[in-house]
Amino acid sequence: SQELEQSPQSLIVQEGKNLTINCTSSKTLYGLYWYKQKYGEGLIFLMMLQKGGEEKSHEKITAKLDEKKQQSSLHITASQPSHAGIYLCGALPEGGGSNYKLTFGKGTLLTVNP
């Protein structure tokens, strides 16, 4: 089964600093999802990447999928307290259909100090 390793496990940054969270897979990623979780608010969809080399941005958050489709990074520019939360990467295995189930990493806890 696919395993996702997220690093770092936790991160504390000063407001205004840039940061990067990584998600590495033991197998090829066929769909890589980034979610943010805040207590009491569930999982908020951020971005989904499919193609090797793909990069997407939303506001100050940029996500990339490497050419080999085994690693993704999430970069936050000029972090704000509102960015604080747990960031989860999730991936789909090959096959779709009955295999269409996200495997998640263990998450990265981000704290942004004002």
Place this chain on the structure above:
Amino acid sequence: DTAVSQTPKYLVTQMGNDKSIKCEQNLGHDTMYWYKQDSKKFLKIMFSYNNKELIINETVPNRFSPKSPDKAHLNLHINSLELGDSAVYFCASSQVPAYGNTIYFGEGSWLTVV
């Protein structure tokens, strides 16, 4: 309007009781899921239904029984609750299981068994 809604949001109950968590999505999706997040924040799939038909059934005790009365609803019934069932349960939905389709999550149901 909330796209994927779950009730109740918080549930505290005694061991041995039977409880249900309800989920509804208004996105017109064909596929719905139940995920469980344990105390270590590890998120894993439990079940998936596509158009009221069970397509994913992970290794879950048979005390857990999903029911989908129509494709907009997927309820989770748990019999004879145990302490280890304490977790956050997330409902999710997507269009047909295919790469490129976003999976949207509800806000979670916090179950505590005492």
